[in-house]
Amino acid sequence: MYRTRRLLVALALVPLLALVLASCRQRTGTTATELTSGRALAEQGSVEPEPASLDTYDFSLDLLRACATEEPDENALVSPLSVLYALSMVENGASGETLAQIEAATGMSADDLSSALQSRAVRAADDDSQLSLANSVWLRDSDGLRVSDDYLDACATSLGAQAYAAPFDETTADDINGWVSDHTHEMIPSIVEDIPDEAQLYLVNALAFEAPWQDPYNPAFTEPDTFTCEDGTTQDVDMMLSMERSYLEGELATGFVRPYEGYEYGFVGLLPNEGVTVSDLLASLDGASLQALLEPRPNTVADVGLPRFTVTYGNELSEELASLGVTDVFDQERADLTRIGTSDNGPLYASAVLHKTFIDVNEEGTSAAATTVVEVGDGSSGPAAPPEVKEVILDRPFVYLIVDYATMTPVFIGTVMSVE
Missing domain, CATH: 3.30.497.10 (Antithrombin, subunit I, domain 2)
Structure with missing residues (x-):
């Protein structure tokens, strides 16, 4: 409201x-x-x-x-x-x-x-x-x-x-x-x-x-999970599972980029580290650090869990x-x-x-x-060595963006503190 x-x-x-x-x-x-x-x-x-x-x-x-x-x-x-x-x-x-x-x-x-x-x-x-x-x-x-x-x-x-x-x-x-x-x-x-x-x-x-999505989720890989809010309360969620080629990592968060069809836009999920709140993460970021955080880590893939949410x-x-x-x-x-x-x-x-x-x-x-x-x-592409696999399961409050791949302009940016 x-x-x-x-x-x-x-x-x-x-x-x-x-x-x-x-x-x-x-x-x-x-x-x-x-x-x-x-x-x-x-x-x-x-x-x-x-x-x-x-x-x-x-x-x-x-x-x-x-x-x-x-x-x-x-x-x-x-x-x-x-x-x-x-x-x-x-x-x-x-x-x-x-x-x-x-x-x-x-x-x-x-x-x-x-x-x-x-x-x-x-x-x-x-x-x-x-x-x-x-x-x-x-x-x-x-x-x-x-x-x-x-x-x-x-x-x-x-x-x-x-x-x-x-x-x-x-x-x-x-x-x-x-x-x-x-x-x-x-x-x-x-x-x-x-x-x-x-x-x-x-x-x-x-x-x-x-x-x-560039690669739609297989319904067989959506499974029940639990989302834990910052106050400790829990919610039942449907967790969509995938492996993503773009893994992100910063001082206070890890994340991933999941592309939409044609690689014109991407969904970015940023999960604060254990013990770090969403507010802590946002307070730590400026334009330069966010730009750096959105650079994928070489030779690393992400084992991702993204809750279905509105x-x-x-x-x-x-x-x-x-x-x-x-x-x-x-x-x-x-x-x-x-x-x-x-x-x-x-x-x-x-x-x-x-x-x-x-x-x-x-x-x-x-x-x-x-x-x-x-x-x-009015006053009125992939290296020869097998990639490292990191896990990013968004089962607690997180930050997300939808970005334009051509310019990396944020179209949307938001927080999920609870899943509705």
Whole structure:
């Protein structure tokens, strides 16, 4: 559940990112009018994807730590990629110190982040990609809101965002939720509840992912096991057993990488050593040490046990982002979002950042979903010797990631404190 707080929401930017099942279905019958003509994602050609920077690892860890600290005994799951898309949407309209703080938190300039996300969007446009992207901008059809064409063009060319004019009544909430549901194959059926009278704009980004394992689990090698929580309580689990060629080892944890079909993405499981808590492990890591930990140990394979699990998570991230140094955008007096446009009711500022995620890991593969909502208010190969075999059985709390093999960018990062 989202933490509740009183919000002033005259203009809402809604980047929604959802990693989910298969291809997207289009919904018809909306009351919105599309304004997208002439605006399209700019093709970058066959540019080789660049490896993730240490700043991306730092940002991913900082975000997870901030969320996991709130309820350390509960499962946490965030999509750094989702939040980066959300922040890129904000950066397209930010200036001054507001922009500088977001750039510092992400470790990238607005142009660099936009370029990286644009490159990913172009890659995702491939029909064979396991990752697909959809973006949209919803504007209140009103004379009181004046959104810059330059802003809409920037969102369109860098993120492929479609634009819609809508009445912002109950039909618009239905339309936005329908759009989200369609582009997440109903894994995230809704994100917007009642649209407040002050709301002027929603930005929506949907990212869809589904991938089977490169080598699906044989059901014969799924067996009952026991998962022991950090407080000593135990849970019955279905443990999926396999041998993985990528074994990971650091000072406080061991792990493995299990590839999805085509080796485009991989699942990373990190098991803290005996006597080390998940919090201890997360506190010990920074971008450099996480990057090093994700390097497989030579000539070593992993005898792996991965429990079948499902996690649903939701949080409001303004405090977490503020802890990373993004503060001005949440302050009505200091926020500078003038490049988005203007409102008759006053200057714009972010009033909330909602994040919601879902993941299901089973014998066939993984499906996952994430949404990020930013609300803005206006004052209202093998060696000759036999490989060494190491055991990594995730039968106690662990950290996991889904990473893009081409760049090793964390798409999801989370903790499993109990198995549901």
